[in-house]
Amino acid sequence: MNVRIQGRAVLFLCSFLVGLFILTGCMSERELGRHSVLLHNKEIIKEAIPPSFTGQDLILPIQIEEGQFNSVSGWLNNDKIIYTTNVGLGSNIYTYNIFNGENQLIFESDAPVSSITVSPSGNQLLIHSVPTTYGGIITIIDDNGNEIMSERIEAFDFVIEWNPYDENILLLSLFSEDWDFSTQRLNLADKSMVSIELEEPFIQWKSADEVIYLDWDQQQPSLLAPLMKKPLTKGGEQVVFDEIYYMKAIKNYIMTITIPSDKINESVYTFLSNDFNEVASFTFPHLTRYSDWLIPYFDFTENHQIFTLAPLYYSEFDTYGEGFQLLSLNIDKGEETVILDDLGNEPISCSPNGANCLYGFYLEKLININTKEMTEIVKE
Known part of the structure; x- marks a missing residue:
């Protein structure tokens, strides 16, 4: 506004030629001012976009503050991972923001x-x-480290299924040393x-x-089993x-x-809605083992995408000499995309938006899905 007022005053007081000269200079100033405003607005917009979508550089590797790196356990959100270090006879657990280094x-x-x-x-x-x-302690904390619940359990091993529809509820299957099991329903609310x-x-x-579960026949072992569904509150399981x-359930799929x-020689991956209607299907060659078939590592994201490793051709696992492809499968569109070639069959854990994936037996590497670059999480 000041530029316009000054421009008009100069035009009023000066001759035509001088005024024209000054007007040209004022227009340049006006354009410069507009350019500054645009730059300011771009900075505001950029700050409002999460770093995952702006191409911001990764701040890696992590500088370990105490102890020795043990492993990464996965993602808290699109920017934060969680990892563990060994400290003396115990462990420390950290969160790390891969974009700002916190x-x-x-x-x-x-x-x-x-x-x-x-949790999901x-x-x-x-x-x-x-x-x-033969004993352990399970402790549930929030993402800031505040304790919600702690419980001692007596078990040789156990598996956890967190309810994605109600995260106050978990199922724990506890195994004895001879692999007998019992199931506990854990309620965080009470x-x-x-x-x-x-x-x-x-x-x-x-x-x-x-x-849902696979109903394996313990009397006549088989590689295939019926898929059952069962309400927890009453009987009446159904085939x-x-x-x-194999089967895996995530929220809504x-x-x-x-x-x-x-x-x-093939494995068919079928994706179903919660009412068991087929949404998409993909076919891959598989590898046989002595008593079963290999299921390569995979992970889901929140945008209906699955990242999976797949062999190049059918073979016996012990004699297979090629690497695995990292594939992205879009469930909604039924599309398959090759991300990387010649990887090992190692665990994978992907950010909720699918922009980055942790990879390796300790999830010690990070793959940028867009650039296909692999970065070490920790440098020993």
Whole structure:
């Protein structure tokens, strides 16, 4: 506004030629002012966009503050990962922002931490520490390290299924040394743990109060089993599909793996809605092992995408000499994209938006899906 007023005053007081000269200069000033405003607005807009989408550089590797790096456990959100260090006889747990380098100690354990399970939303963590061989402590904290609940368990091993429809509810299948199991329903709202009867220890959530599982015949072992669904609050399990090799449920989707009887060299990955209607299907060559088929590592993201490793051709696992492709599968569109070639079959964990994936037996490397670059998380 000041530029316009000054311009008009100069034009009024000066002759035509001088005024024209000054007008030209004022217009340049006006354009410069407009350019500055645009730059300022761009900075404001850029600051409002999460770093994951602006091409901001990664701040890696992590500088370990105390102890020795143990492993990365996954993502809390698109920017933060969680990792563990060994400190004396215990463990420290940290969150780390890969874009701004913020390193935060959120939990210290006097006993070694065996595993960390992140809730589906990334807002809570279940930490399993092992002060003794056959006993352990499970501690649930929020993403800032505040304790929600802690419970001692007596088990040789256990598996966890966090309810993605109600994150106050978890199912824990506890195994004895001879692999007998019992299942506990853990409620974080009232901090209770109650035994429930389930036919199988490896169950998945279909909805807030219904589970699915593969009903393996213990008397006649087989590579295939029927897929069952069962309400937790009452009986009445029901067969959904016959002859399923593997299944995995996430919020609103179910993935099954089958081996066609007429194409035994292939695995069919089928994605179903919660009411068991097919959404998409993909076929890959698979590798056979002594008593079963290999399922390469995979992970889901929140935008209906799955990243999976896949062999190049059918073979026996022990004689397969090629690497694996990292593939991106878009469930909604039924599209398959090759991200990288010649990788090993190692664990993978991807950010919720699918922009980056952790990779490796300790999730010690990070793959940028857009640039296809791989970066070390920690440099020993």
